[in-house]
Amino acid sequence: QxxxxxxxxGLVQAGGSxxxxxxxxxxxxxxxxxxxxxxxxxxxxxxVAVINWSGASSTYADSVKGRFTISRDNAKNAAxxxxxxxxxxxxxxxYCAARGAWTDVRTTAYDYWGQGTQVTVSS
Numbered sequence: 297q298x299x300x301x302x303x304x305x306g307l308v309q310a311g312g313s314x315x316x317x318x319x320x321x322x323x324x325x326x327x328x329x330x331x332x333x334x335x336x337x338x339x340x341x342x343x344v345a346v347i348n349w350s351g352a353s354s355t356y357a358d359s360v361k362g363r364f365t366i367s368r369d370n371a372k373n374a375a376x377x378x379x380x381x382x383x384x385x386x387x388x389x390x391y392c393a394a395r396g397a398w399t400d401v402r403t404t405a406y407d408y409w410g411q412g413t414q415v416t417v418s419s
Contacts, residue, residue, distance in 0.1 A: 313378070326373070329398065346399045363381045
């Protein structure tokens with residue numbers, strides 16, 4: 297079993313930055329795909345970014361491309377999401393997820409989820 301804990305959320309003004317962290321425990325995630333999803337009030341959970349096990353390949357949702365960067369540190373069993381140029385529409389609960397196979401953008405593809413961290417962007 298893999299436990300994931302997100303941190304780093306908060307309140308920020310539009311144009312600002314935040315860095316989310318996802319700490320994994322219970323098993324090493326060095327061979328796992330790591331991803332970030334988000335869910336705004338009244339909306340479905342949506343894909344944000346995903347990174348393969350080595351960190352060599354990543355994919356982003358069009359809405360965050362060029363502003364967000366996903367990364368990982370396998371030595372620390374962790375993944376990160378650097379969010380720059382934040383917009384009010386980025387306001388959501390952000391979730392870290394992991395799966396032990398190839399990259400995927402579907403929420404249903406992931407086996408392990410964190411509890412989420414709230415990101416609020418004020419205009």
